[in-house]
Amino acid sequence: MxxxxxxxxxxxxxxxxxxxxxxxxxxxxxxxxxxxxxxxxxxxxxxxxxxxxxxxxxxxxxxxxxxxxxxxxxxxxxxxxxxxxxxxxxxxxxxxxxxxxxxxxxxxxxxxxxxxxxxxxxxxxxxxxxxxxxxxxxxxxxxxxxxxxxxxxxxxxxxxxSTAKSPSCDDNGGVVVYFTPQCPYNEYYVNVAEAEVIGRHGLPFEARAITSREEAQNAPTAFPLHSVFYRGKLVTQEFIYDDRVFDRVMGPVLKK
CATH class of the missing domain: 3.40.630.30 (Gcn5-related N-acetyltransferase (GNAT))
Incomplete structure (x- = not known):
């Protein structure tokens, strides 16, 4: 072997x-x-x-x-x-x-x-x-x-x-990202890259760390590892780490 x-x-x-x-x-x-x-x-x-x-x-x-x-x-x-x-x-x-x-x-x-x-x-x-x-x-x-x-x-x-099947969070007027420590990319891509990209497009941004198993099991998304909400509605699990991804993921949502 x-x-x-x-x-x-x-x-x-x-x-x-x-x-x-x-x-x-x-x-x-x-x-x-x-x-x-x-x-x-x-x-x-x-x-x-x-x-x-x-x-x-x-x-x-x-x-x-x-x-x-x-x-x-x-x-x-x-x-x-x-x-x-x-x-x-x-x-x-x-x-x-x-x-x-x-x-x-x-x-x-x-x-x-x-x-x-x-x-x-x-x-x-x-x-x-x-x-x-x-x-x-x-x-x-x-x-x-x-x-x-x-x-x-x-x-x-x-x-x-039931929480996963009815994904929603409070409306902060912009973007809320839920994430857990289970993904090593989250530390940088949420707190730095996504915060910068979302802010550059003039939207409020809030990162909400899930820090316990109980929180994760009751998360408002089927993918608590990383989920992006806009105006209280779940949009994607993808990292919005640059303007290209922002335009592809958030563009259609912002036009509604």
């Missing part, structure tokens, strides 16, 4: 020295990486798993018991995937299948993951999961889908909570 065929599961003994794949340390990512590692450290005792390829690569999966997930889903006895990524030259080598199978092997009732009908940035690819027997079991506005692979056919089907 070559080093690149070996997977590493993060634990208290190796967390400080191992990278966390999606954001290699740098001037913009450093604070977010440190925050994400602190977050992982706090989840390990609750069964959180971060498994990655033993290489400097974006090849990894994150999952935990759905009851412990930072997501507004009801899926007792299921495992919930929160992030799953195989990028670049590592695609097509079976790494994604191996990571997914390692998760499924630990599941009691099955596995769930939040996705969407159309492939979107920073979200699980629905087509990939469908190849392995996953299917839609619930939906939430504006485009979120809950995918499931049921292992115990007698277990009740998972679902989004």
């Amino acid at each position: 070559t080093p690149e065929d070996r997977f590493i599961t993060l634990d208290v003994g190796n967390l400080d020295r191992e990278h966390i794949c999606c954001a290699f340390a740098g001037s913009k990512a450093a604070a977010g990486v440190a925050g994400k590692k602190d977050w992982i450290r706090g989840q390990l005792d609750d069964g959180f798993i971060f498994r990655k390829l033993d290489a400097k690569a974006k090849v990894f999966i994150e999952y935990t018991m759905a009851e412990k997930a930072w997501a507004p889903i009801y899926a007792p006895g299921y495992l919930a995937i929160s992030c799953f990524w195989v990028s670049g030259k590592y695609k097509g080598h079976g790494y994604g299948r191996k990571l997914l199978e390692s998760c499924e092997a630990e599941a009691e009732n099955g596995v769930v993951v939040v996705s969407s009908a159309k492939k979107r940035p920073f979200m699980a690819d629905k087509k990939f999961f469908e190849k392995f027997g996953y299917e839609v079991c619930d939906t939430a506005p504006p485009y979120f889908e809950l995918l499931v692979k049921r292992i115990n056919k007698d277990a009740p089907p998972p679902r989004f909570t």
Whole structure:
């Protein structure tokens, strides 16, 4: 077995020295990486798993018991995937299948993951999961889908909570962004990039950090990892980090 065929599961003994794949340390990512590692450290005792390829690569999966997930889903006895990524030259080598199978092997009732009908940035690819027997079991506005692979056919089907299915927040006259420490990009892209872009377009901006599992499980969005609201309505889970993205995402909304 070559080093690149070996997977590493993060634990208290190796967390400080191992990278966390999606954001290699740098001037913009450093604070977010440190925050994400602190977050992982706090989840390990609750069964959180971060498994990655033993290489400097974006090849990894994150999952935990759905009851412990930072997501507004009801899926007792299921495992919930929160992030799953195989990028670049590592695609097509079976790494994604191996990571997914390692998760499924630990599941009691099955596995769930939040996705969407159309492939979107920073979200699980629905087509990939469908190849392995996953299917839609619930939906939430504006485009979120809950995918499931049921292992115990007698277990009740998972679902989004009522807050996820009725996404809204108070109207501040502009943009509100909800986010969790689970994504290392949030520290910079929310508090710096999005704040600057939204402000440059003359809109009020407020960043609302979700700091506990309870808050995340009762969040007003199916994707508390990062969600953007305008005038109280959920617009996107995408980072609005420059004017190009602002025009594409917010342009149609502002014209209404």
